[in-house]
Amino acid sequence: KAKLTRQLKKHEGLRLESYKDSVGVLTIGYGKNLNYLEITKHQANRWLSQDIDEVVDTIFGFKHEVMENINPARQRVLINMTFNLGIDGMLRFKKMWKALESRDYNEASKQMLDSKWAIQVGKRANELAETMRAGRD
Numbered sequence: 001k002a003k004l005t006r007q008l009k010k011h012e013g014l015r016l017e018s019y020k021d022s023v024g025v026l027t028i029g030y031g032k033n034l035n036y037l038e039i040t041k042h043q044a045n046r047w048l049s050q051d052i053d054e055v056v057d058t059i060f061g062f063k064h065e066v067m068e069n070i071n072p073a074r075q076r077v078l079i080n081m082t083f084n085l086g087i088d089g090m091l092r093f094k095k096m097w098k099a100l101e102s103r104d105y106n107e108a109s110k111q112m113l114d115s116k117w118a119i120q121v122g123k124r125a126n127e128l129a130e131t132m133r134a135g136r137d
Contacts, residue, residue, distance in 0.1 A: 055083045062087055066100045073136050074105070077128045084124075085117060109133035 012031035021027045026034040039047075059082045060067045067075055082090045091097075096111035109129040112118060118125035131137055 051083065052079070055079055058082065058087050059090065062091065063097065066097065069103070070100065071135050073131055073134075076137070077132045080124075080128060081112075081117075084121065089117070105133055105135065 009030055014030055015028060018026055018028045018034060021031075028034055056079055059078055063078070067078065070078075078090070081093075093111060093115065096108045099105070099107035099111055109132045112129045112132060113125060115125075118129070
């Protein structure tokens with residue numbers, strides 16, 4: 001198997017971002033066809049866990065002072081939003097961050113709902129905004 005692995009790595013080449021191969025098939029890694037990709041629930045859960053760890057590290061890295069000074073329920077709100085929006089999207093919530101720095105959770109909640117994101121995600125935004133306001137799930 002080791003020789004075959006080396007041979008396939010050589011011939012397929014490693015691509016860490018998806019691309020269309022020579023016949024237009026969406027591919028990633030060492031020739032993995034994404035058009036027919038299926039994963040197990042276990043794999044999905046493992047990816048989710050890895051993604052959560054990455055998002056937590058990212059949001060704490062960018063907004064350490066705020067994250068350290070709010071309770072776990074509010075931290076989960078911001079992690080959830082970052083998971084959905086990415087760090088660039090989260091940093092655009094300037095008025096929300098300002099409110100959080102002042103510990104004005106009512107205003108932070110209002111700023112969450114006064115956004116394109118809230119329209120896009122609907123109930124998720126309402127639930128998270130209420131958690132931000134109340135400080136509990």
